[in-house]
Amino acid sequence: VSFGFQDINANEKKERVGQVFSSVASSYDTMNDLMSGGLHRLWKDRLVTRLQPFAGMCHLDVAGGTGDVAFRVLRAMAEDQTRQQEESDAPTPVQLGQVHVCDINPDMLREGQRKAGQQRLGEGGGLSWIVGDAEQLPFQDNSMDAYTIAFGIRNVTNIDAALDEAFRVLRKGGALHCLEFSQLALPGLRELYDAYSFRVIPQIGRVVANDEASYQYLVESIRRFPDQKTFASLIRDAGFSGVSYENLSGGICAIHSGFRL
Ligand code: SAM
Numbered sequence: 493v494s495f496g497f498q499d500i501n502a503n504e505k506k507e508r509v510g511q512v513f514s515s516v517a518s519s520y521d522t523m524n525d526l527m528s529g530g531l532h533r534l535w536k537d538r539l540v541t542r543l544q545p546f547a548g549m550c551h552l553d554v555a556g557g558t559g560d561v562a563f564r565v566l567r568a569m570a571e572d573q574t575r576q577q578e579e580s581d582a583p584t585p586v587q588l589g590q591v592h593v594c595d596i597n598p599d600m601l602r603e604g605q606r607k608a609g610q611q612r613l614g615e616g617g618g619l620s621w622i623v624g625d626a627e628q629l630p631f632q633d634n635s636m637d638a639y640t641i642a643f644g645i646r647n648v649t650n651i652d653a654a655l656d657e658a659f660r661v662l663r664k665g666g667a668l669h670c671l672e673f674s675q676l677a678l679p680g681l682r683e684l685y686d687a688y689s690f691r692v693i694p695q696i697g698r699v700v701a702n703d704e705a706s707y708q709y710l711v712e713s714i715r716r717f718p719d720q721k722t723f724a725s726l727i728r729d730a731g732f733s734g735v736s737y738e739n740l741s742g743g744i745c746a747i748h749s750g751f752r753l
Contacts, residue, residue, distance in 0.1 A: 502649045509647050510597060512706040513557070517599040519701040520558055521607075526696055527707075532560075532643075535745050539642060539671045540564040542738070542747055547573035549589045549637040552661060554626045554654075555644020556593035559604030561671075563613055565640070566591045570618075588617070592631070594624045595644075626654040634663040642671040646717040655730035662752040668732060670748045675719040677743035685744070689714065720746050 516523065524532045539561060545551065545568040553562045569589050576586045591614075595601050601621045608614050624630040626641065626648045639658045648654045658668050676682055689711045697707025718726065720737050723746075727735045732750030739746050 505649045506596075508709070509649075512709050513597040513647075514599045515703050515706050516701055517558070517597070517603045519703075520600065520603065521560075523697065523701055523707070524560075526700060527693055531741060531744075535671060535740050535747075536560055536564060536642060538738075538740060539640060539669055539747055540568055542749060543568075543638055543640060543667070543669050545569045545572065545638075547576055547589055548587045550635065551589070551591045552594060552629075552631065552636045552639045553591060554594050554629070554639065554641045554658070555647065556595050556642075557597075557600040557604060557644070559593055559607055559613075561640055561642045562591045562593040562604070562619065563608070563611070566613060566618055590618055590620065592620050592622055592636075594622045594626075594629065594631075596623065596625050598623050627657060628653075629657045629661055631661045633660050636661045636666055637663060638667045638669070640669050640671070643673065645670055645672055646713050651726060652730065655727060655732075659731045659752055664752055666752050668727070668748075668750045668752075670723075670727075671740075671745060672723070672748070673714040673717060674723075674739065674743050674746035677739050681742065720748075723748055 543565065545565045547569055549569060551565050553565065556562050569591070573586050573588050580586060593601065593604060601623060605621055608619060613619060622630060626644065627650050639662055645651060645654060662668065676685055693711050694704045694708045698704035701707070717723070720739065720743070724735050724737055727748055727750045731752070733753040735748065735750040737746045737748045
C-alpha cells in the first residue's frame with residue numbers, strides 16, 4: 493500500500509492528510525504508545541522541559557491533535573502558578589495563562605477535548621481548541637510567548653509557509669520548539685529501523701486500527717522529511733535566531749529550537 497505522495501499536488505496532499513488523521517483520531521494515542529514503545533511520552537516531556545513554561549504565558553501548540561503537548565504545558569504552567577502564589581506576598585492572584593491548541597483536523601481536536609474532560613484539565617480556563625491551518629494561523633502578529641509543534645510539521649504541505657507563520661505570531665523574544673522524526677545519527681541502525689518502520693508499523697496499524705494505509709503514509713512522510721541540518725537552515729531562513737537542535741533516541745527524533753529576536 494502506498495499513497496504515492498510524491499506525485500500529488502498541494503491541495504490533494506492536504507486532503508489526504510485530513511483523511512489520514514480523521515481515520516486514526518480515535519486510535520491515535522494507543523497507536524503512538526504501541527509504535528514507539530511509550531517513547532513518545534519521554535520525547536514530549538523533553539520538548540516541554542526545553543520550553544520551560546511559566547505562569548501567565550500565552551502558548552500556541554500547532555498541529556496539537558489530541559492535546560498531549562498542550563496538557564503537559566498547561567500542567568507545568570499551573571505548577572509555576574502555585575509556586576509563584578506560595579512565594580508571593582502580593583494580594584493579586586498570579587494568572588495561569590493560556591494554551592491554544594490549533595489543528596486543521598476537527599476530529600483530532602474533538603478527541604483531545606474528550607481526553608481533557610476525562611482528566612478535568614482546563615476546567616477553570618487556560619485551554620482553547622481552535623481549528624486552523626499551520627500555514628495560515630488564525631492568530632494575531634506578535635501575540636504568543638512560545639510556539640510548539642510536535643510530529644506536525646512534516647504533515648504540512650508548505651513547511652516554509654508554516655515557519656513564516658510561526659515567526660509572525662511570536663512576540664519578540666518568543667521561542668519556537670519543533671519535535672519531529674528525523675534522520676538516525678547512528679547509520680548502523682538504519683536497516684533495523686527501516687525494517688521496523690516499513691514492515692512492522694503498517695502491520696500494527698492494520699491489526700490495531702484496521703488502517704494499514706494511514707500508517708504506511710506516516711512512515712513514508714518520516715522518510716521524506718529533511719535531515720536535522722537542512723531543517724535547521726529552513727528555520728533560519730524564516731528569520732529565527734539562535735537555531736539549534738537536540739537529537740533524541742539517537743536521532744529517531746530531534747527538537748529544533750529558535751527565537752524571534
Ligand atoms: N502534536 C500531536 C502529538 O504529538 O500527539 C499530534 C501529532 S499528529 C502526528 C499530526 C497532526 O497534525 C494531526 O492532528 C493533523 O491533523 C495535524 N495537521 C496536519 N496538517 C496540518 C496543518 N496544515 N495545520 C495544522 N495541523 C495540521
